Amino acid sequence: MTIPWTTRVGRGALRLPSRAVHLWRRSLQFRTVVTSMALSGVAIILVGIYMSLSISNDLFNSRLTQVLGESQRASAAAQRIFDSAVTTDRAAVQSVMNAARQSIRDSTSSALVAVYRVPGQSISPLAPQDFASSELTGGVITPSLRSSVQKSNDQQYWQSVQLPAHDALVPGVVVGSLLTIPGVGQYELYIGYDFEQSEQTLRFIQQVLLVAGFGLLVMVGGVAWFVSRIIVSPVRLAADTSEQLAAGNLEVRIPEKGEDVVATLARSFNHMADSMQRQLTELADLSVMQQRFVSDVSHELRTPLTTIKLAADVLYNQRAEFDQTTRRTSELLNAQVLRFEKLLGDLLEISRYDAGSVELESEPTNVAGLVQDVVGTMTTLAEQHGCDLSLSAPGGHFEADIDPRRIRRILTNLIGNAIEHGERKPIEVEVDSNATAVAISVRDHGVGMEPEQLESVFSRFWRADPSRQRTLGGTGLGLAISLEDTRIHQGQLDVWAAPGQGARFRLTIPRDRKVPIGSSPLPLEPRDVKADGGER
């Protein structure tokens, strides 16, 4: 059981930095807090180091002054004892020396004393023995200090040393001075002082500084969190509100409080929202007006057109009884009334799309079946124009939820265009499907189009070649309507064309309008062209 637990901890530890990175990127507040804590931390460390250094310096100096004073006094007291003593025999000298030692011990806080006879003097039989406290032996008093003391004249010399105490070394100083025993010679006096007390004080102060610094850092973090919250909350509220506004809830506003910059932001935001709402409402009104206009035009134009159409038809049916001029007139009238009717129908359809009043009337429809049906209907027309119309349907044999009327209209239009521009060459219709979409393509081998013509192929009333005759009587709105019919299915209508190689239109519609098309089941570029390669 231990291993999974460790693994989990390991993974948790791995996940933590990535979570922090995520937070850093996502949360302005987190970033503010972390930044201010880091910067304050650096400042606190710098101040702490400075304080610690100056305090330790000050502690050392005051202790040193105290120590030097003590040592001075001790040395003076010892010298006075020597000066007033009678030093005639060795025992007297030794007892004076002992008295001096006692006096030194009494007048100073340290018990670490060493007395050495200055070397190089004439040997005196009275000279008392050197002695040293055990702590001051073993190289604590360096030769350089000794030589400085030996050359001195009533001057104190000191040196920082490590003094052994309680099985450890503690920092301290050794102060050296010169004593003169009349009639005997010069002696070096060394007194050791440990600085353990100062060291402890310094350590305590450093600890206090550390704790205080850490506490300060936490407080800075808290303050930064609180302050950034004051700033970030209104911004977050504004962000949430704009999100809601963008989602279409035009009624939302930011509460305006106070006179500060945040209140100004709220006011300008609300102002913007008001203006947006007003304009959208105006647009919606315009759209309703346009729809009503379309509806009115529809009625007003269609009723007289119906009368004209009926009249033209009655005349057309009796044309055999007319003379040639009147007969031709009635034929022209009939043909143009049909064209007018078609144009009006297309115009109304595109206006309905513009007004946004088109609704999809979808039902489950077998796509391949629908295409086959349309191809069957168009075959006669294709034959009349000398085109061979063929269908290949490797896919699409399922019920898709589409508006069959609109898909039929797109296909009829695409095949009609192919017949018109196909120059009596074969027209190939393909149907295929994949997991997300079903595609239908219509390929002709006619005149094709220049690349710059491709851009305007879906434009209203655009003609590929204005000099070409419209044999099938297109209105110029066919592809524009097809594009709208495709869009309302959430589909795509693409075109490929090359001069002299014909054109290929590809309609791709999603199987389910809620699931976006992954890729079209059919390539846009015809396979035969791809094989030729460089000809394009």
Add this chain to the structure above:
Amino acid sequence: MNARILVVDDDSALAEMVGIVLGSEGFDATYCADGSEALAAFTAAKPDLVLLDLMLPGIDGIEVCTQIRAVSGVPIIMLTAKGETTDVVAGLEAGADDYMVKPFNPSELVARIRTRLRTPVVAASGSSLRIGDLSIDIEGHEVTRAGKAINLTPLEFNLLTALALNPAQVFTREMLLEQVWGYQYKADTRLVNVHVQRLRSKVEIDPDNPTVVSTVRGIGYRAGAVI
């Protein structure tokens, strides 16, 4: 005797032109230009069929349609300039049998009128049929449940008979459009949907759980309860 057709349209030129077309096809046309006078004109003329414009002064065509349906099952063909979903469905739900979107062909108009005036040709399987718990007397043009007559319009009667004549057959909407409405090509399947609903509201005991005309999901309709 020629069939009488009442043309209710406020556009006098169109009404006259429709009259000329109808006259040349052997129908007698009478006219009414105001929605509020349409019912009076209907009672006076006793037409065999009504051509009804949807947009009328006075009261609109949908209301006129409801008024006529309240007193008679005479075939009504709406003339609509819009072809918009709501108008068409509202007209059909008010009881119109069929609709034509302006501008229409004269030949199409005449063909549609003839279909509506024609009595369905019944197979020689007998003069009486059963569908669910209903009996249909084809010659008497009468539908009864437990001896009690149910009042159907000629269109509803034709629709019910078409289903009852082939109880094993599932009819697609397109098949019904061809058999009952006389459409040779793809037409508006809402015609079928709306009229099946109207028929059910008359013949079903519980229209939400139909037992006479049942829906076959994704295909169409058939006679009898769901199997």
